[in-house]
Amino acid sequence: MAPATGDAARLPGRLATRRGSRVEALLGDRRPPAALLAAGVVVGLAALLPAAYLLVLVVGDAAAALDAALSSRTAGVLARTLALTAAVTAGAIAIALPLGWLTVRTDLPARRLWATLCTLPLVIPSYVGAYLLIAALGPSGMLQDALGVERLPSIYGFAGAWLALTLFTYPLVLIPVRATLRRIDPQLEDAARAMGRRPAATFASVVVPQLWPALAAGGLLVALYVLSDFGAVSIMRFDSFTREIYTTYRSSFDRTGAAGLGAVLVVLMLALLWVSSRIRGARAVHRLGPGTIKPATPYALGRWRWPAIGLCGAVVTISLVLPVGVLVYWANKGISSGSVSVATVAALGGNSLIVAAAAAAIGAVCALVVAILAGRFPSPVSRALERFSHAGYALPGIVVALALVFFATRAVPVLYQTLAMLVFALTVHYLPLATGPIGASLAQVSPRVEEAARVLGRTPLEVFRTITVPLVRGGVLAGSALIFLHAVKELPATLLLAPIGFETLATDIWNQTQFGFYEASAIPALVLLAIAAPPLYLLSERGTVSA
């Protein structure tokens, strides 16, 4: 919560005087280095491809696209989608906030284990998760059998879509909340307590304001996920905007109409980004220097320990144990019926792992470029770059995939349907997942630290290598882990853009469930969880902790 001005005065007086002119020369130049700018242009162009594709189609037949986008039906679907988006975001925050606090700042028993378990639901693809919820909670589901009741209230529609999306996206808020809670200097709280504030008031007046940026960043990802999700809403029979886009593609074969609807999603995304950045911009402040953060003394839960464990247990049970339980049950049936080959599943796992890892690594580098440009060299152009780079995440996977089909066959036919193209597509699709955490960690590093190094004679590249990168390493790790977790379960782009015959765990699950072979799909789904567990551990334990 330090003031952003006046810290130059803290430099030893003689140094400040002697180097004054040079400081000005160095710091007065707010233009990004040419190499960074060039990289930014490349990443920006790539990230804009999905939006550009929509533009090409919309301009191609503006009347038809407008007709689809502005029909009276669209308004109703839009209202429903916004209601779902708001409800899921609120639900995710309501789950993530207490879980984050409990697993970082209290003496909750086995809190590291809880943290990892609470993050794991992120790996369950929404189409698998929604199906599993129905198998568990739906009519004639396992819970109904277990309770022996005639019929449970229907899970379908808004309630089911809300439940599935909330349960499988709240980790997107939990991760940044935990990371921020660890970085908040507890001395502020100690000061508030010392001045007589009660714990609850301290939390509300000292901790929550510092959590706003994390809530805004995580909430944004949840909201964008809800906008673009197809799997959960289609299985839960909720008519959302993305389901409408799929219907337009798949039933009417109307790509212009679909593009018109996609353009509405892009506008929605920009609105959400504006809200999110207002929240962050109004409240985000960085600490003065990287200095050592005093380790927080865990808050003693006392008699609240058991309710706290109960809360964590309930969330983990319904969002993880239940779906995984169904998977294990099916897997068991699948193995005993001999329909699963271990060697095949291992090969599929290898493919998923490699593609997701490559997308995660390249995505993190690209996101770093975007985040540095937007965070250190603010200008209308860099802000636009940062905002539009989110288009890949706000649009349904099929739109992103078709955009790349469109451009790749025209611009780089040699690379079409190669591994490189698939990795590129996944990077474009999930880039914003990394710009958020990297931007956040960058915001916590005062530019004054970098400037001080420049003043002391380091070249910009040296500053970047020795100061910036180590300080944002946590954010980079978190960002690439998030990309990995999404890329490993991605389906539409993988089906259309992978080399022929290149199968992943996700395509295999899709393949098996087409004809209802759920037993056979359970093993790849479990392997997917196993592959995702290490990066999740990284996220929950080490992620975004600045060195």
Add this chain to the structure above:
Amino acid sequence: MLALCIAASALLAACGFDSSGSDSGPDEPEMEGITLYSGRIAAAVGGAVDAHEAEVDRDVRVRFGDTADLAATLVEEGDASPADAFFAGEPGAMPAVAEAGLLTKLPDDILELVPPRYRDPEGRWIGVTGRVRTLAYSSDLDRSELPRSPLELTDPEWEGRVGWGPPTASLHEYVTALRLRYGDDVARDWLEGMVANGAVDYPNNVAIRDAIANGEIDAGLINHYYVAQAVAAEGDDYPVELYYPPEGLGSLVLSTDVGVLEASDRKQEAFDFVRSLLSPSSQEFFTVSSKEYPLARDAEPDPSLDVPLEQIPAPGGALFDVAELQATIEMMQEAGAL
């Protein structure tokens, strides 16, 4: 950025990573053959593809995906498409691809293999197998309780007991057939009646079948082979049965179709592949593995299917029209069904 992706992929390739995938069997022919976009999964077409590979000693490269997604991909690819042939699992996709001018006319000897009602009037695609759009019901029900026609499912006695799949292509085709046979008013009344009667929405046919099996609903509009396959897998006591209502467009044949792309530089090979799909051995593969009706003349359906294909109505040419399909979607949306 793309360069980074290429570099990364090259590195992976250098590390001995085989990008050609995991499932290339040991006896895959080395000579490269045609590329097929398949809207049908490997389990449904694999046997026929393998047989063709063995016969011509060339590899058939298959991209699997959702039929409509692949159709959209073909349209975006245009002339640059790597595909030589397209095998669609749903009937609406072929007209969309054909209207974009992407399909070539098939030779007459191929068209002759199948009765005219199962192929494009202009000869750009041809049916390979038939699926029957019909009614499935729970074994708990007595057969005498079932309606004479799906049009009767709007009666109060069926309130909340029937499942259907508004997003599925097969329902769209059925509604289109209703419109063409009885007119828009009848079709609209039926749709509104179904919605008012609390017809339960499902995302796909498997979900409808499973919902009948676990007692969620009593009956559902479905494609016959989902039930026939489950009966074959689970045994005769599987709690879902098929019923072909005798009146009022009780059931309808929908074909899976194949076509050859105009931009293909391997058209002759692709034609050979189409011939192979309609050969007696491949037709038998589809019959046995998928329980679908073979469409080639003289081919015999699986003995478990007790209603001959000739007794089931097949759609006329207009059903293949994308504009008709779009009119159906619009009507379903207006009726609150979609």
